[in-house]
Amino acid sequence: MEKTIAVLPGDGIGPEVTDAAVKVLQSIAMRYGHTFHLKHAAIGGCAVDAYDNPLPEETVAACEASDAILLGAVGGTKWDQHPAHLRPEKGLLNIRKRFGLFANIRPVKAVPALLGSSPLKEEVAKEVDMVIVRELTGGLYFAEPKHRTEKAGVDTLVYTRPEIERIVDKAFEVARGRRGKLTSVDKANVLETSKLWREVVEERKAFYPDVEVEHMLVDSAAMKLITDPRAFDVVVTENMFGDILSDEASVITGSLGMLPSASIRADGFGLYEPVHGSAPDIAGQNKANPSAAILSAAMMLRHSFGLHSEASAIEEAVMGVLEDGYCTGDLYTAGKRTVSTEAFVTKVIEELERE
């Protein structure tokens, strides 16, 4: 298989962790006889510095000429005082909208070797295995009117039926490929958009008789993610609720540094990035955990390229290294051996070659 990947390292630890993921992709390419062409381009703070634009047209062009995007992380205190259109995050918001990446998919799975780092009791966090499907290009993030004056601010929460249908359908498909349970999260007792959302979920479920559906209010979901996270299989929700709940969910297993994400559209094109941020405090120190970026590359192979065995091989290799007791500093608990970013990647590649 021959594919082109746009690599957008971004800021902070972004370059280190995307380098790591690229090394793993190259090892996979060699072993399985694929060719991955890489197009590096700038996004976020470094793009603001170089192009005065967090998503330069050069970068858009590189992505358009690619089959998928691998992103590191954006942001840093350096750009905190910039006006909104010159902020690193704006690059992320723009690329989502520009490429219509409406479905954000975030798996959260407890890693037995890492439960010691979870803030939750081990019996609560163990066996957690869920996927959060967040609508990513609608709602409060983008709808108009959206402005402010000296005296008031206005944001608008709009959802149209087709926007809800496509994300709900995506979530049903994800649920179908898993344990067959879908939790749709809304605030139907207060929001009109949520009433429409709930109605669409009710309509679409006829097409997925193999999936069991429940509706949950966002405040109840925020509680249940902590008290009983194992109860969730697939969660689907709108953009702002998804932002909050997926970040909440990302810390319950204690392995934020392990979590990948995909932001995709219907034709298979997608952007893959770690859930963690740019961590400027440890940037350039060869300390960052590259697992989330490596696992994001695995998601790319599976979702955008249909390379299932290759994706599983990467996932197993990362878990193998952790089970052998190696980890980066963020995951250290007594008895483990801390290694550098580069050493961790080398171990993953060795593990891949052993498989």
Added chain:
Amino acid sequence: MEKTIAVLPGDGIGPEVTDAAVKVLQSIAMRYGHTFHLKHAAIGGCAVDAYDNPLPEETVAACEASDAILLGAVGGTKWDQHPAHLRPEKGLLNIRKRFGLFANIRPVKAVPALLGSSPLKEEVAKEVDMVIVRELTGGLYFAEPKHRTEKAGVDTLVYTRPEIERIVDKAFEVARGRRGKLTSVDKANVLETSKLWREVVEERKAFYPDVEVEHMLVDSAAMKLITDPRAFDVVVTENMFGDILSDEASVITGSLGMLPSASIRADGFGLYEPVHGSAPDIAGQNKANPSAAILSAAMMLRHSFGLHSEASAIEEAVMGVLEDGYCTGDLYTAGKRTVSTEAFVTKVIEELERE
């Protein structure tokens, strides 16, 4: 002191727990020489059944003729299929708006005797002691346009400067009376209302030089409430974020059944209610934990009536009973003695009389 209290028991376990709180208030009245006149009235599902209105005018009149409101809980599956204006929750939304109860105050404090019930590791949940101040009459809950058609739904998030100022000032005052730290939660990297919110917080902080202020994005706050809840003293945020974060916070200490809340306005008038819901599954079984309702009555004495020693006496009595090893079923862990709602109240009153 002579005061009139509107008692709105509501649905499910609401009547049992408000009865309990009323008994405690009567014991306080006797002991400290106060007179509390009680006006019972209907709200929620039972009001829908009796008046076809979740907040009947009779109830509004009773509240208007009172100095504070004590509420139990509203809701139940019985009314789930009703149209929005005949839903129990609508009674709650209407009473907040009708009486301008713009500040929702929710203390979350770890009870050492109950840490075993927390989903969090004991070392994470212990010593948690925060207050969430949620804006309660603005934002997505009430702003227009708010409607839906067959094809789309629209909700509007509006905040005006005076709406933000009064809640932020309230939060600064709460922080000043505690550890002097205020965390303002917003989504300023995406929402215009949040940019205004952040600006107002920055302006108002000049008037509270004794309070240290930090801004936090709502997604980061959702994570930090789990990974490091002790880092929070007072949190202030808008209506929808407050709904989600205060429910999330309510489960971290494992003692949801203990948490009171106040919804107040500037002149001291307020509505006091447990954070927990109406729990229809255990209603009428003399099993419900009355602590949250009793502690809500204590908040009423402190905030609306300025009766500080009386409020503290109640709080100490409830903690005393728990420390003696008595609890209702929801808080049972090995070694404790489970008692009924009524027996628990009797113990609290005995403890009050001993103090």
